[in-house]
Amino acid sequence: MYALPRAIDAEMLREQRLPAIDYLALMHLSEAPDRRLRMSELAGACQMSLSGMTRVAHRLEGEGLIQRVRSEEDARGWNAVLTDAGFARLEQAWPTNLAAIRRHFLGHLTGIDLGALARALEKVAT
Numbered sequence: 001m002y003a004l005p006r007a008i009d010a011e012m013l014r015e016q017r018l019p020a021i022d023y024l025a026l027m028h029l030s031e032a033p034d035r036r037l038r039m040s041e042l043a044g045a046c047q048m049s050l051s052g053m054t055r056v057a058h059r060l061e062g063e064g065l066i067q068r069v070r071s072e073e074d075a076r077g078w079n080a081v082l083t084d085a086g087f088a089r090l091e092q093a094w095p096t097n098l099a100a101i102r103r104h105f106l107g108h109l110t111g112i113d114l115g116a117l118a119r120a121l122e123k124v125a126t
Contacts, residue, residue: 004104011100016093021046023097025056026065026090029082036081038071065089 009020016023028045029035037045043053057080060066065086071077082090109117 007104008097008100011103012093012096015096018089018093020097021048021056022060022065023090023093025053025060025080026082026086026093029066029080030087030090032082034081035087036079039068039078039080042080060086063089 012018012020012023024046025042028042029037039053040050043050046053057066057068061068065083067081067083068078069081071079
């Protein structure tokens, strides 16, 4: 169950020096409107606790890949915002992530209708 995430994380660390969870956070921010998400939404998207996501965000902020800013809608909340440097880092790491997913997951699905699999997984997710 945990072999796939561990294998992808190991490749991301070895080749990009970027943990897979950092990549995932950057990816979710890149797909969000204005490249911005509430910290609680980002934690949910990454399937992490808010405190765990706060630690990841602190590390990413220290590297200049994101900024944390007060929410304009709710002064108690915080948003994570992807910086241009963060987007560039995501683009740099993307080929490694894709290759790892192909090698450790998709490569084992030869002969399977990937469109049908994607639809089935989408139903499971919802």
